[in-house]
Amino acid sequence: MSNLHGLSRRALILSLLLIKMLLLRMFQQRVSQQGSHISMSCPQVDSGLVLDAESQLVMGVFLVVWMKFGILSASNVMLAISPYQSMRFAMHEDQPYHKSCYKDFFHPKCDVCKNFIPTNKNGLIEYRAHPFWMQKYCPSHEDDGTPRCCSCERMEPTDIKYITLDDGRKLCLECLTSATMDSPECQHLYMDIQEFFEGLNMKVEQQVPLLLVERQALNEALEAEKSGHHLPETRGLCLSEEQIVRTILKRPTIGPGNRIMDMITGPYKLVRRCEVTAILILYGLPRLQTGSILAHEMMHAYLRLKGYRSLSPQVEEGICQVLSHLWLESEIIAGASGNAASSSASSSSSSAAPTSSKKGAKTEFEKKLGAFIKNQIETDSSVEYGDGFRAGIQAVEQYGLRSTLDHMRLTGSFPY
Ligand SMILES: [Zn+2]
Ligand SMILES: [Zn+2]
Ligand SMILES: [Zn+2]
Known part of the structure; x- marks a missing residue:
């Protein structure tokens, strides 16, 4: 009896693996069809992270079936789900982007600390910008002691060291090139x-x-x-x-x-x-x-x-x-x-x-x-x-x- 149970269980595993292979194949074909279109906006497109609605549905059904039968261990479920999660994509001017690529292209980076500008407590990206130079920076730099050039007012980026004049004023290196010193x-x-x-x-x-x-x-x-x-x-x-x-x-x-x-x-x-x-x-x-x-x-x-x-x-x-x-x-x-x-x-x-x-x-x-x-x-x-x-x-x-x-x-x- 237990033998028979084991046999049908193995058959089920085999058939599910077969379904998985078939679905993955379908999915890869679909992605390769979309590839030329997607790569316009996402140069780093790799196999199958962007899906259209139909493929998402197929993939979703596949995951439900897979988990229902309790064949995958917890880690495998995570493995199966993680590509699905990163499949969600962002649109920009009618072009789909990987979430990560979208962030690289469009999430503003701070010109001072060079990091992505963090979201505020309402989940919105909030930054300051100099009205003339349009230097973008995290609001925190306004009171974290980041110096400004005493002439052009631009903030000192973390990878460049401004000149410190002996009365404490800071001078950026571009202003320094024509500075009148004596x-x-x-x-x-x-x-x-x-x-x-x-x-x-x-x-x-x-x-x-x-x-x-x-x-x-x-x-x-x-x-x-x-x-x-x-x-x-x-x-x-x-x-x-x-x-x-x-x-x-x-x-x-x-x-x-x-x-x-x-x-x-x-x-x-x-x-x-x-x-x-x-x-x-x-x-x-x-x-x-x-x-x-x-x-x-x-x-x-x-x-x-x-x-x-x-x-x-x-x-x-x-x-x-x-x-x-x-x-x-x-x-x-x-x-x-x-x-x-x-x-x-x-x-x-x-x-x-x-x-x-x-x-x-x-x-x-x-x-x-x-x-x-x-x-x-x-x-x-x-x-x-x-x-x-x-x-x-x-x-x-x-x-x-x-x-x-x-x-x-x-x-x-x-x-x-
Ligand atoms: Zn910053
Ligand atoms: Zn005057
Ligand atoms: Zn300056």
């Missing part, structure tokens, strides 16, 4: 900006010293000034008082851990020969950023030296931002025309490009950075700098720079 180096840029002002018929005759300084020196100089209104995060100053400023005489080198070292600073005594004693700029910023701050401060100097009085902060900061914006635009245009002739030479060795004296945005990154700084000026939300700029640029576009300045001198406001 006062002598900055003189080329100063000459470019002076030329730019001359070109606008706004020559500043007085020789105003330009000094590159550390953050602490800038803040100390700001406190020593009796008047002046500035952003909490000041990056440039136009001074009117006599004082001693510690300036950077020699550019630092980059030491271990991408920290800068061996910077030589020295005191510089400001003597008052005219309304303006010096222009101070924060060191370590890329050329275009340094230049945009310098153009802004030059305009303050111009207004003071030319006797523009009683301008409201909004009008004064606004017109200074206009000059900054105009200079950036001229640099971007100069870069576009200058690069046409020398693009083949510069693209192959962009990192070796000299950091000063040549006008125009040279590298692709510099062009983008120029557009970024312009965008920052345009979208500034403050009343003095933002609204001031928007009112100023509108007046300049409508009446021209000369008439706008004349109107400002007479009335203290922009023409409307």
Whole structure:
């Protein structure tokens, strides 16, 4: 009796194995028929992970039969079920994808930690993105101490080490390539900006010293000034008082851990020969950023030296931002025309490009950075700098720079 039982049981196993082979064969044929279609979207397609509804039904029936007869051990059931589970696929623009391939292609990865951006507690993928650079990152990096570049604002990715300036600011390696690090180096840029002002018929005759300084020196100089209104995060100053400023005489080198070292600073005594004693700029910023701050401060100097009085902060900061914006635009245009002739030479060795004296945005990154700084000026939300700029640029576009300045001198406001 038990023999007979054993025999029929073995027959059942055999017949089920036969069914299994048949079904698998059917299934493989079906997959190979679909193969050409599927591989369009899923290059890693391997045998039979994507099924249409009919095959899924057949496979489902097969599994039910298989398990009902209790022939498979628990581990075999898992083996049989696991391919079935991964058969469920995701659609994208009418194309089926393996779940895993779909994730590879379409699940956003964090540009900072390079992992898939995790889902939040509601099961949704939630990420932050920089509005200009569109750098995507996990929300957690906003408060896990991930540094941002002090110039371009992009976050430091885990596989790249930013430069640490000695006042704690971080600088990305792309901004570093054109960073202005000491006062002598900055003189080329100063000459470019002076030329730019001359070109606008706004020559500043007085020789105003330009000094590159550390953050602490800038803040100390700001406190020593009796008047002046500035952003909490000041990056440039136009001074009117006599004082001693510690300036950077020699550019630092980059030491271990991408920290800068061996910077030589020295005191510089400001003597008052005219309304303006010096222009101070924060060191370590890329050329275009340094230049945009310098153009802004030059305009303050111009207004003071030319006797523009009683301008409201909004009008004064606004017109200074206009000059900054105009200079950036001229640099971007100069870069576009200058690069046409020398693009083949510069693209192959962009990192070796000299950091000063040549006008125009040279590298692709510099062009983008120029557009970024312009965008920052345009979208500034403050009343003095933002609204001031928007009112100023509108007046300049409508009446021209000369008439706008004349109107400002007479009335203290922009023409409307
Ligand atoms: Zn991340
Ligand atoms: Zn940067
Ligand atoms: Zn200002």
